[in-house]
Amino acid sequence: MDSTELQPISNFIKTLPPFDQLSEQLIEQCCQALTVVYYSKEERLVHVDTNEPQLYIVRSGAFEVTTEKGELIDRIGDGQYFGFSGMLSGEKIVNKVHILDDGLIYQLPLESFNKLRAASRTFDRFFNQAFAKRLRHQGELKSNNISTSRISSLISENMISLSRDATIQQAAILMSEKRVSSLIIIDNEQLAGILTDRDLRNRVLAKGLDGKTLIEEVMTKSPTTAPKDALIFEAMLLMSEKNIHHLPIIENNKPVSMLTSTDIMRSQSSQPLLLIGQIDRQTSVEDLIKVSNQLPSLLQNLISSEAKAQEIGRILTLVTDALTRRLIFIAQQQLGEAPMKFCWLAFGSQARQDQAAGADQDNALLLEKEGDSESEHYFKQLAELVCSGLDQCGFPYCPGNIMAQNPKLCCSLKQWQQQFTDWINAPQPAALLNATIFFDMRSIYGENNLFEKLQNSVLKQTKNNDIFLAALTQNATQQVAPLGFFKNFVVERDGSEVKGIDLKHKGLALINDIARIYALANGIKTVNTRQRLSALIGHQGINPEDINNLLDAAEFIAHKRLVNQGEQYEQGIPLSNYLKPSNLTSLAQHHLKDAFKVLHDSQTGIKLKFLRHF
Template sequence: MIDTSLIPNIELFIAQVPPLSYLPKSLISQIANNINIRYIPKGENIIDSQNNEHNLYIIRVGEVEQINPDGRLRAKLESGSIFGFSILNNKDEYCAFALENTLIYQVSYQMINDILKQYPEYIDYFSKETSTRLSIVAKNNILATSDNILMKSVSDVANPQIVLVDSKSSIQQTAQQMTKYRRSSAIIMDQDKIVGIVNDRDMTKQVVSKGINISAPVTSIMNPNPPTVTSNELVLNAVSLMMQHNIRSLPVLLDGKVHSILTAIDLLKYSSLQSIFIINNIFQVDSLEQLIELSQQKELIFTALIKSGATHNNIMKVMTLIADAFSQKLLQLAEEQLGSPPCSYVWNVLGSQARYEMHLLSDQDSSIIVERELSPEENMYFMKLSTFVIEGLEKCGYPKCDGNYTANHSQWCQPISQWKNYFEQWIINPEKEYLLHASVLMDFRPIHGNRELSDILHRHVTTLTQNNSRFLRFMTANAVRVKPPISIFRNFVLTKEGENKNKLNLKKRAISLLVDLARIYAFSTNLSETLSTEERFSRCYQLGVIDKLTLDNVLETYQFVCDMRFKHQLQKLQNNQNATNHISPDELTLLERNQLKDVFRLIAKFQEAAEIRFSQRGIIR
């Protein structure tokens, strides 16, 4: 019989764990009163494929590994995770054992079954299929959210109960404080400065598993210099930061001092945020098939972000972080299948992904830098690896680049020496084809492997472009060849043929033009680091290259066309149509048409100003 004094704590915990969190409070209380608490020592089975108990399992403390009948890893799960859905459906058997000493809350199949018979509207929340569970949450909660939590301040949801520990404290003293105040993490302070953070997982993985002396200083196991967020920052920005660093706790500052803490558990209380944490799920799966299931949520997340009122740059940043996670997981899976790479390498993403500007229709662009020349056998390894990743991304909804700028083409999988030669050729002798290569491949960002290789190449590109007015002239002349779709009579210039006849291409004839101009202005300041389009324009203003009025105009213009594209894509999705970058003027209100004409005219003026500043008319025909 369960100790009744434990029930309030159990109820509080499971109320934060999806899908139980979607049940009415009365049902959560009913489950809490009938939970079986199990302690499983490290290495022991929780469920056995030959003798499955019919239960749903919630990990309170510890870590669990699931193994399929063929011996392959199914998933690794941590505190707050729930499993056993496949057992509820009487199929897809597997083993599960404790990777470390683990405390489990066990809910009988019979109880869940009785609840679902009484409340059939919750059946899909307990489906065996991950995609079904995520879809029902997204459809019924994310899109119907009324609290707009993403647009609230961090202070509205952060937990003011924090544990601050002096950097001279021992591991034991820190653990005692965390236990006393029932917190899963502690912020390590040196006077008034945050120097690190430690959580209960660190205590288990660093201290218990490695046998570290509990009298040792807590600084020996802390995560140093954690990212922080201010209390007035938007929740969406905080979520993006947590996703980018793959962390679960974020110190919150007010007037420069620690005020509260924001945790993944706090955020998961809000149904409108649960699918945003798709990245956590991406890194837990162990197969391409499971990744494909998760990828079906991208459209719902994109829609939820727009409906929540998220800004265009936050939407693109979140979509980019998700794309990064899919790429990184596929690279991990590829290395598991093929074995360790024959030499050090880095996987770079290019274009919009490199600039954190992805959206629902973005394709994939990538390259590989290896540290040295490859033998034919070694080259075959990287061709197999890149093909696995690129084909996997395509199955996850990221189409291949039309221009073949992907790492499975041997031209874009080269040693650092050859990459240096490429850029020397493109920049010193900027012919038309080379300018196309440069415009695509100069925006690169490392996401996996030896990032120093990318840093070396960035420094080399900076040296080549520094004060290189000739290269800027060619880049500018090439960039302004494509004009905004507006005539001198303020009429739209529409596509004349094909499936997009009589439509405007917002990407090619507006957004891409601003992206190109931002890159040119950035290179004029010797800034080769890959930044977003808005960051590049802002940096140019800070360096005195453009004035405040120009900055305001160009940022407003960029925001307008991005917002219009997203609004248009959302309308298409809601009408069960394919989202595109093309828009018909007939679909716009009179005000929107006039605003878009003004925007196109501004872009034309930006092009003219750049041409006067950097180019020579007619240099490229």
């Protein structure tokens, strides 16, 4: 055939996955069947013929697939495809393809496309996966995505409840009427407890109680609850951690519904959850390391599924938390029970739940009391096992030695309290640097009230502590949000090369600082930046609109950072926090400027609030 001489085309096609998996002969057949069409921006839309579905292979140019309503589904450039959705689903094509940049497209007719699918399983699978991914983009699978969906998407608004002074017979009747396995028991609209099938069996029938017994005598009092805006994923972890199957959902301090493990089972399993499940089953450090190898691809999937940036940070942190707990468990299998109560603390980003992949570990041990040499030895071994385990699982040792295996950071409650008091009373530059790490802390494992005691004593000292807060503010406003005099970006230079805007240190870190200062000033216990900011709303002297703007800015900058890193990952260049404004569309540049403006205003705000006395 003459067309075999069209080498430039077959050379191009055979480099594209999945065509690269096809035999020379199939490539030739495929190239024979192609039609070449040029599209220019002036035409605006690619005319897609519904009666003649084709695979559009982009040779040059840029295209954008949107829904009928104009919601973006995908951007497509050189060597990418569109048109496969219609061919795979057989449905009428309703998506629109906009021409962003002039270009050439090779079009493969349905018949040839199907021949290739039949001839090669890899080819078939590739487009089926691309199709599934496309659907996810369109949100059709969103409800199945546990990792980033919220409880609110699973629960029904009809809460089935009874008052605590009703009888258990009334409870049983209501449960069988409504076909539910549990009830929320209320007292004056407040949650009083829950009553489950199992309670009726174990605490009523087995004990021979009669039907007139009051619910309050047999119910589970003060059950574990979850807020309505929690991630499904978090609820599931909570259930497996506490070995429970019913979780009352709380909104504005009132119960609104019951979430059961069956509700969650009904929505599909997902990758992060699978990963955590796997972590919880491993019995050796070696196996944990193997399981953690999946982390980079998990991150990549989360980014490509357009999960919110803060949720990705939360999921990664949940994985780190699970890994830490499992490592402690494995270490204790080896070392035996701890000689006293203790708490494994996380600082910095793990505490704030905004961890990035490959972040250093920042952790410490909080002990009930000062120990003897034997217990010192025990905790040293425990810390070393866990820290080296984390290192091997992809969370490298902290270069600043902020780790539990550092004897200075394996202290009793008293010592920790003294340490914090020292930092608060003498806010020297070094101490302030520590503050950005240590004042964001969270208990990962162990005796929670030990941690609460520490946290309460710290917050008591920081709340309304003008001198300390002023020093923190001074320190936090030394870095300026990158807005120049003319509101243009101040772009950092690294030698002769322009690196771009540092989204972490000039963006997110500044927002973390602002949230921390407000939280310490107001005695707010949560550590996550978003939660800290949300908790501020309603506090005196704080404008809710400013806080909401700051929350939006944080999400926007965090998202841009993740997307930027996702692109760096795809291009195979080392991940960094630097974003080049020239890589952004003018619209995105505009948004980013707005976000930094908000940040800049907030910095001015804390200066006015906390520095004015000095």
